[in-house]
Structure formats: structure tokens, C-alpha cells
Amino acid sequence: MPEKKKSLNITDAEWEVMRVAWATKETTSKEVTEILNEKKEWKSTTVKTLLSRLVDKEMLGTMRNGNKFTYFPLIEERKSIESLSEEMLEKVCSKKVGRVVTSIIKDSQLSFDDIDQLETLLKEKRKTAVKVVPCNCTPGQCQCHLVR
Template sequence: MKKIQHISNSEMQIMEYIWKTGRAVTTAEVMQNLPEGIEWSLKTVVTFLSRLIDKGVLKSARVGRAFHYQPCVTEQEYRNFETKQFISNVHKGSVLGFISALCDNGDLTREDIEEIEKILKKV
């Protein structure tokens, strides 16, 4: 598997559709299922699909006259990658620094804290 790279917000919109389908999709399907308000040309969509392949999150196979696109990583694997990158870049790799920032902002609810405690007890 290629090393995963960060994807843009536009690329993420395409990937969210592909992950949601749970199967290989064609360019035409991607075009038909763009988020509301997005009106990209076929060339733009093909460019994004090509970039996603280059970034290691998507692969393609030609079936007849159409290309079928399928994820190389799950949505959770990609989100884990982005989270690790964020912690590395913003918090200098400190998970404790990340959690402290969440606590200091008051963004965590009592339920969030209880869930974190449960997760930590499993580790």
C-alpha cells in the first residue's frame, strides 16, 4: 500500500461518497452523487480521482469502457492518519497536549470524559 497523504476538502467530498457506498463506483456515479451545490465538470472530477489515486487512498480498475474506483483505506484509517498528523503538527506529537487543549477549552462534556476514561481503561 502506498503511504497515505493528506487530501483536500474537495477530495474528501468524493471520498465520503465512495466510502459510504461500500463498493467500487464509476466516474459517472461520482458525478451523479456530488454533494448538493457542487457542480464540477467531468474533467475536474477525473482530476480529483486521479489525485486520490496518487495520494494512496483510492485505486482504479478498468471494467469494459468505465473505470471503477475503490478505496485503498477505510474512512476510519484515513481519519486516524489525519488525527495523528494533527497531533504531530499542532501539538508536537503530544497526545496529552491535545487532550489538555480539549479540556482547557471546555469542549468536553461529562459524557465525553466518561467515554475517554472507558477507552483508556481498555488500553
């Protein structure tokens, strides 16, 4: 059994708040409300709820500063993005992962640097490529096992 990676388990709304925390390094509920006001029109009570949920989930740390609280990320943005893509790829049959990756690249605007990195990576990947990727699904959750 491969080691079960720690999943992010946060909602889209919580993710929006985490992005502010990563960008600012340290923030307050007032600042998060101001920054997300245009995009989300969340009330300050909504932001406070999201912040305290993220503290419960150990995504944010909090510190009392006089009579106000500041919040700071406990998990790196880079790590979270990795978990996010792992979680996404766990949702499809391993035989279809190649298609998902292809469609992500198709839909992305890339820099020359990004493309150089991808080309290098693909050359590396070719060395360990297989003829057919084995299915890793629970029987019945993809067509690989259906004999009808």
C-alpha cells in the first residue's frame, strides 16, 4: 500500500482565504475581508468563520496582537498546490491521468521557461514510461474491470 498522503480537505472558500494568507504572510480578518470584498462580497463574519475553520484544520496559525488577532499560514503554498494536483489525479483512473495532464497543458498559458521545464521533464519521463498504464481503480468504478 502506498503511503496515504495528507489531503488538504479544505473548501473553495477556505482556499480563497489561504491565498491571501500566503500572499501577505501575516494577515487579519479585516485585511482578508478588504482584499476579497470585490471578488466575493463576503461579510466580515463570514471571513471570521473561514479563518477559525482554517485554524481548526491547522492550515493557519493565529496570534493575539493587542486586541486583534493575526493569522499566518502553517502550510507552504507550494506544498498545498502539490496536494491539490495529487488529489485531482486520485479522482480519475490511472489510465486517464495522461489525458488529464494533456488537457491541463492545453488550457494553460505557459512561459518559455515553463515549456523548457516541461520538455526536460518529459524527456526524463520517457525513460520510465510503460506501454500501458495499469488501472488502480476499485473494480466497478471504471470501465477497465467491466466485463459485460
